[in-house]
Amino acid sequence: MTARRRFWPTTGISMDVTFYITRHGQTVYNVASRVQGWCDSQLTDEGIRVARKLGEGFANVGFAQAYCSDAGRAVQTLNTVLAARSKANPAAQLPHIHVPDPRLREWCYGNLEAGPGEELHAALARGFGEDLPFDELNRRLPQVAGVLADQDTTGRAERFDQVRERLTSFFNDAGQQALAAGGGNVLVVTHSFVVRSVMYLLDSSRVNDPLKIKNASVTQVTYDGETFTLGETASTRWLGEEPEEANAIPFGFKM
Template identity: 35%
Template structure:
C-alpha cells in the first residue's frame, strides 16, 4: 500500500488578496513560508520515499521547504509535474473570487461560492466554470480528471515508494477528497494543511482531510 500525504501549498499573495489562482502564480507570503515550515515539522518523522508537487512555483517551493525538515531529506527526490496543477480557471484567473463565482454560479441561481458548493456536485461546478468562461479555455471535469489521472498513474508506477509527499492546490485537494473520500468539502482546505490518501492496486481512499496534524 502507498500512503500519500497531500499538502496544500502555503499562502500566496493572490490568496491574501482573495483572487482566483489556478495556473497563474504568485510567490509565497511570509505567512505562506511559515505554513510550509509548520507542515514540514508535522511531517518530519514520516520517512518519505519521494516527493511530488505541481510544477507551479508556489507548490514546488512549499514542497522543497517541507522536504528540508524530513528525516529522509538527503535522499528524497522531488518530481514537479503539471499533472497535479490546480484546476485551470481560464478567463477567471486573477479575478476577485466573489466576482468570479457570481459570474460562474449566477446563471444557475447562485450568487456566492458557499451556496454553490453546498448544493452542487464539484464536477458540475467544473463544467460551469468552462461554460461561463467567454473563451472556454477553462478546464471542464473531463479535461481536469484526464490530467489528474495521469498523475495518479505516475504514483502507482513508483516501485518501492510507500510514503509519498504530494504538494498541490486547494480546489484539487477538495476534488480528490470528494471523489475518493467521504468528507464535507464545502470549504477549501487550509493553506499548508495535510490530507492523507491510501492507494492500493484495487482502490484509492482519502482517510483524513484538511488537518494541521497527523
C-alpha cells in the same frame, strides 16, 4: 469505515503506498482574494512559515517519493517543507524528487484568472441562477466546472472531466512508480481544488469534511495496488497549530 472506491484497473500488486497530499502555503493572491488557478503568485512570509512548520511536523515521517505541481507556489512550498524537515532531522532520508508535474495544477479558470474573487462568485451565481452556499457548490463540482467553462471567453477553463483525467493519470502513474520502488510514503504538494476534487472522486459524501482546506493542511490517500482509499482530510495536526487563514472559504461565499 473509510470509503473505498476503485478508480483504476486492478494490477495484482499488494504493497501499500500512502500519499500525503498538501495544499501549498499562503500566497500573495490568497491574501488579495484573487482567483488563482493556473496563474501564480509567490508565498507570503506566513506561507513560508507554515511550510516550515509542516516540514518540522514531517521530521520523523519517511518519504520515498515527492511530487509537486509546476506552479511556482507549489515548488516553493515543497522546497521549504523538505529543507525544514532536513533541518529538524538531519538523519531523515531525502525522497526522490520528481520533476514538477503539470497534472497537479489547480483548476484553470480561464478569463477569471488573477481577477477579483467577486467575479468568480458572480459567474457561479449567473450560471446556477442563484447564489449557492459553498458546501452545495462542493457537492456539485462537475457542474461548477461546467458553469465556469460555459462562460469563459478564452476557451481555457477546464471542465471536470479534464480535471479528473489528469488527476487519474497522475495518481495511477505515481502509485505504480512508488510500488515499483517498494511502496512507502509519497509527498504531494498541490492546490485546494485539486484536494477537493480528489475527495469528491474517492468519496463524494466527504467532500465537505472539512469545509475549509487550509494552506499546508494534509490529506491522506492510500493505494494497495488495486484501490485508492481516502483517509484523513485537510488535517492541520502536522503543523501543531491552526494556521492563519487567507480566504480558505473564498470570495465571500455563503457558508
